[in-house]
Amino acid sequence: MRERGSWRLALGWLVSLAVVVSLYMVFVYAPTERTMGDIQRMFYWHVATAWNAFLAFFVVFVMSLLYLFTGSRRWDIVAASSAEIGVMFTTLVLITGPLWARPVWGIWWTWDARLTTTLILWFIYVAYLVLRAAVEGREQQARFAAVFGIIGFVDVPIVYMSIHWWRGQHPEAVITTSGINLSPEMLVTLIFSVLTFTALYAYLLLQRIAVERLADEVGKLKERARNA
């Protein structure tokens, strides 16, 4: 347990350092974009937080499937932990998006397909967390949550494809199969930010799993004390 904790601590320090380097790259290394100016720098962490939200919900999806197949509590713990982190990152996407849109589009929000589907995604996983808290009985809670986690994931590819399927105000993807619409410095900054946030997600997930395991242990000890 202690060894696991020291690994988490080391990862935490590594992530903190990477976050500082990422900030340096975003504000100093990356050049200023010609049309939007400095506000375009919002792009790097906005994309990184969106990536983390997708990753977190993908983990919920996979862990929910594993739980339904095996019935093992360990997959349910990872799914619950990842959903909470995913909701946090989706909230940050929904906050940084309008902060970028206001100076560029002149409005905070528009019912564009990408924005709307992202908001729906946020509601789906908030509902997932509410459902977990509302259902009584660990097994029933895990089963309901797993089914919800699998169905809810359907919205993730819809969010991703929304800019291709519907015409809207949200910009197209900058990295596509036909090429990369970024300068080399911008691309390096984006990749570094995404990698940093992926490590950050891993760190937060380990922390959150540790909380859930401890809560389980407390539950077992209380049960044992009651039966003694």
Add this chain to the structure above:
Amino acid sequence: MDGNLIYLFVGYSLIWVALLVYNQSLVRRQLKLEREVEALKRVSRPQ
């Protein structure tokens, strides 16, 4: 640097604060549960 810097500053600050607060809440929850585990183990230990 242009006049839209306030939006940029608010955006990055919010991400920082949210991550710090969330991480702190996880650490606090862990410490509280660890103390609870210790207390329950002490109580259930045979005298």
